[in-house]
Amino acid sequence: MSLFNELGLSQEIVNALTDLGYEKPTPIQKQSIPQIINSNSDLKAFAQTGTGKTAAFSLPILEKLDNENKTTQAIILSPTRELAIQIGKNIEDFSKYMKRVNVVTVYGGANIDEQIRGLKKGAQIVVGTPGRTVDLIKRKQLKLKDIKWVVLDEADEMLNMGFKDDLDQILEVTPKEKQTLLFSATFPKEVDAIARNYMHKPVEISAGKKNVGADKVSHEYYLVSEKNRYPTLKRLADVNPDIYGIVFCRTRREAKNVAANLIEDGYNADALHGDLSQAQRDIVMEKFRAKHLQILVATDVAARGLDVDDLTHVINYKLPDQAENYTHRSGRTGRAGKKGISIAIINNREKNALKPIENKIGKKFIHQQVPGGKEICEKQLFTLIEKIKDVEVNEEQISPYLDSIYDQLKDIEPNELIKRFVSIEFNQFLSYYEDAEDLNGDDSRERRRSSDENFTRFYINIGKMDGLNPAKLMGLINENLKKRDVEIGQIEILKSFSFFEIDKAYADKVIEAFEHSEFDGRSLIVEITKKPKGGGRRSGKKRSFGSDRRSNKSGYKGKSSTGGGYKSKRKGAFGGNKRSGKR
Structure with missing residues (x-):
């Protein structure tokens, strides 16, 4: 029975x-x-x-x-x-x-x-x-x-x-x-x-404890600078050639940008977000369920209710606003007794957000190092070898060509033939990751944020009493700079004024960008300043700006980076002939 x-x-x-x-x-x-x-x-x-x-x-x-x-x-x-x-x-x-x-x-x-x-x-x-x-x-x-x-x-x-x-x-x-x-x-x-x-x-x-993560899912995080978030995503895809996963973004724009960059860089990816029609959503999901796509880039809203088996990875390109949403994201892998991996790509400012998630899921995040070029090349190479070992040979289709092939290759020793074959498939990949830089972020927050070497510190004449918070300040910076890939360092929101740090390469642009700017009808004063040694504020040259300004949209919009990737027009780990962008 x-x-x-x-x-x-x-x-x-x-x-x-x-x-x-x-x-x-x-x-x-x-x-x-x-x-x-x-x-x-x-x-x-x-x-x-x-x-x-x-x-x-x-x-x-x-x-x-x-x-x-x-x-x-x-x-x-x-x-x-x-x-x-x-x-x-x-x-x-x-x-x-x-x-x-x-x-x-x-x-x-x-x-x-x-x-x-x-x-x-x-x-x-x-x-x-x-x-x-x-x-x-x-x-x-x-x-x-x-x-x-x-x-x-x-x-x-x-x-x-x-x-x-x-x-x-x-x-x-x-x-x-x-x-x-x-x-x-x-x-x-x-x-x-x-x-x-x-x-x-x-x-x-x-059937299990409330509000906790799935038992078979391990949780990892990679600590990187903001500008290295997308290159880190590419490396995670490269070091997992058989990845079948969802990359979660916080906004539609971010999902569109990440998916477009992955596609441009040769990855087998597509996007799922609220701007798609039902017919477009159905097509994307049909391809993903059939595993014709390896990576689906999605927002929380667009991905809710999706039920896809055998996902190997869930990657949080940005952490969600609520810890409960992380539980839903990570629960899409590790199903039916299988193991899964949930990854968070974070910068130093986001590190504190891990603790409430750990409390919610009842597990600790493991800090992993972003894979280097040698590790990725080795993984890709042996994945290729495994595929060669497992490939099914259709004798009927290739037999008419075998005599000619054997004749052309008869003077090459078997070992030399293997080397040449692997080189054809692998030289471009090795070249791309040669001398690849270390993408891992500095685990010391103060050392990273406050380094005079990397950042310029600014004063701005609005604070908590004006309704300012870190997200609104980052949104204000991004909107006026008209750039999404500028690294923002330490932010201090005080009662009536605030401080923020910007990549020093953009110091002059910040001054220009805030000209004729206001926040909720208040004219802004922005100036370069220095980190105080013993209290008080020592300011540099001051600039006052008027009110002829575009409307403000609060909130950090993220970056729309355009790194490169290993181009592949075929299924599998290798193919194509292009690598571009940060390695």
Whole structure:
């Protein structure tokens, strides 16, 4: 007897699971399935991404579903279109041996009329994103008065994405007598608030500790200067030739720039962000799931709800604003008992952000050194050798050419032939990484930030009382300099004035850039100053600027660097003929 039979599932469902390769239930499935089948109590379930939550709630719903009744009996809400589509497809697969089960998936970015037609045919189970679900309710096309089950999947994600009002509207039109099933990877206070407001004495189960990282994921960080962030990303890709991962960025612009640079530099990459149409998103995700892409560059919002197996790496190009978001990012690797690596590329200013993340995931970050040229070349070379050893030879296709090939190569000794073959593939790579510089940052914050050798210190006449914070100051600097790759050193925000350090090569440009500048209507005074030795401020030449200024956009925008990369138009570790940029 199947282990799924023992949980109370019918043979039709078990047969479908067998066809899909399900051998035994995961911990969250073992707990959730019998609980939902045997009880009408509400349920709060914690389980990390990739632990089988979809089956945990959909299988018992299918088991208890009234097939003869065409009214909507279950509404399943998920944060993104991709996840909603995936859940709908999974339920169709689970129910393929059941009669008269109709599942309709509703989400924005698709034809609403087609979705309405599907609802009118009768849909016992509706899977939807909050926004489109509310729209259909307002149009009176989705009726939830006979709902028996409400599922909030990835509840924390939906709240992070700002769907609280939508969830409130949906839950308010559902009947009082129903079973509410809340599944979440983390349980911040907002999720507990939803549970308190809309659930009655819920049973709570957990397949692991709340708000911690996946057991099989190791966490590493690379400490570099801001200007070396992108070159470090390239080296991490080069030292992992078989990488299959997601690079997370904080903004759409950053994701676009990083992806464009990787593509230009010959890496097998593409971007996923909010500016893409649904059709464009589908194409990118189809390529990534089929492993035609090795690297997907994405924002948190764009990647929410993605369910991709076998990821080897998650790389945080920039750390997220909230520690909970790091948990979601890192949870996309290390699934199904496999190992995964979550990497953070940080500079000295960001080092303090690691501690709250460590507290959240219950693990320590390991400081790794950015790989050097010799290490990368060695890894690439032996990856090539392994591929040669494992390549399948199609005798039928190449046999017509073999006699001529043997004749042309007959005077070359086998060892010499191997050397020449490897050199053809590898010379460009060796040349690119010859004398590659050390990209590792200085682990001593004070030594790095305050070095008179590298930075010029400035005074600016705004501070905390003006609403200034480090992010706004960095945004102000970037906007006026019109450059995103200038390294900013130490920042001190005081009550009525502040100090900041800039790469000394841009000292004169800073003075020019802030001419005729203001901040929230206040004229700015900027001057070069020196680090005080015993207190007080010793200033240099002062410049006062007027008010003819463009509007200010606060926040650090990051850099849009354009480093090079090892060009490759073919799959695999090698190919092409170009290396450019920082090594």
